């Protein structure tokens with residue numbers, strides 16, 4: 380049971396805030412996310428829960444990140460990070476939702492109910508690290524977070540501005556410090572040094588060709604990339620663009636990974652010439668996409684599926700060259716949004732197993748852990764590679780029998796440090812891509828040439844109640860509304876290589892429809908027809 384003093388402190392601190400009327404909060408795929416001025420009481424609840432989570436886990440460090448990623452500048456959000464740098468355990472999402480919806484007058488009681496229900500030893504230590512992106516509302520919100528933690532006597536460290544993956548990194552470092560699993564120095568500098576040193580190792584004997592233009596979405600990735608460049612002594616020429624963090628409205632405006640992926644075009648501010656290598660980060664630098672203009676000035680996108688295939692093929696080659704391929708189960712994790720051509724390429728050319736999961740990185744991450752080397756990416760650019768304990772052992776303990784084997788093993792070792800295994804990380808993924816392209820001697824054109832994407836279309840459909848759209852089979856099929864799945868299947872069968880599915884978004888009040896087919900017009904046509912069917916099912920079902 381929480382002490383009366385702590386309960387009183389919670390109540391007093393809570394009453395400084397006002398709960399937005401009639402709003403129901405839910406801890407979704409990306410934590411809580413909404414207009415920043417509605418977030419005070421939610422962040423307060425998250426501060427309380429972070430302390431409880433740490434106490435429950437015997438004082439391990441928990442992270443709290445204040446960000447709304449690629450959303451507009453006026454939004455903000457908050458999410459919790461578990462001890463190994465992974466997303467909050469699913470069961471705790473419901474506790475977060477409960478606390479966030481508790482009336483302020485009784486929030487201390489709800490806190491106490493949770494203490495009993497989850498069986499938290501309140502006398503345990505609680506330790507939390509937090510950081511925020513560059514949104515103007517961030518400083519107010521970390522103030523609220525600190526108030527909740529002060530009331531509940533939680534020890535905390537404010538890491539100020541950080542990218543989301545940097546915070547995940549720090550959390551994992553804090554909890555592994557001094558153990559055999561030590562992940563690194565728990566500081567921002569420690570993060571840069573680890574990336575720079577491992578990149579240098581991976582790049583031994585190869586040279587980067589040309590320069591890389593990086594669009595930082597005018598978010599926290601800009602200043603952080605500049606810090607990274609200071610320690611990257613590797614011949615990589617990075618041109619930083621869209622790194623304005625002074626003008627608050629510029630964040631994610633006409634730039635960034637989400638803009639590039641959804642609009643299928645370069646940011647208007649980009650001055651890159653044809654065949655120049657370009658990349659875009661999102662607002663909190665956990666998403667990355669590459670692109671270039673071809674000889675005819677046509678925009679060419681290299682998205683998360685492309686990064687996954689590039690990484691899987693490179694790691695597969697290294698494992699073969701190191702003579703350890705038979706000891707490592709390498710696999711790829713995708714969602715239904717992965718382009719069918721990438722899935723085909725992984726199965727038929729790379730000959731690797733694939734797992735398809737629900738949308739949301741936590742699902743992909745979880746599935747990736749089933750492989751020794753799990754390469755996972757969402758098409759939109761979230762992703763990373765995980766290495767199992769067995770993989771680490773094999774990579775670190777195999778005695779090389781030849782110089783070629785030695786060099787492949789050293790590259791693999793360096794890759795395990797270069798890759799942020801805690802979470803998808805745009806800066807780390809970017810160095811990974813640069814290293815692979817350098818090793819292969821590829822420009823983005825050769826990378827694009829590995830396979831041809833099927834034209835695809837993503838449509839957002841607003842319906843009365845998206846909760847009636849219930850998906851199964853890794854969200855590739857719908858069990859309700861009744862009859863809709865049959866209709867979608869009949870529509871897709873009319874198109875060459877047609878594939879389409881619809882699912883309720885986990886982050887927006889809408890149903891997303893995806894369609895791909897052999898030609899642009901067929902993909903567009905299929906998407907439109909399925910979207911119409913969804914709209915119709917959404918409205919008739921509401922009236923029944």
Ligand SMILES: CC(=O)N[C@H]1[C@@H](OP(=O)(O)O)O[C@H](CO)[C@@H](O)[C@@H]1O
Nearest residue numbers: 408409739740757759884885886887
């Ligand atoms: C099609 C799509 O891009 N969906 C995104 C989006 O999820 P939805 O559940 O589709 O709204 O936001 C998630 C969180 O950022 C991200 O993980 C996911 O990939």
Ligand SMILES: [Mg+2]
Nearest residue numbers: 448661663665
């Ligand atoms: Mg993001």
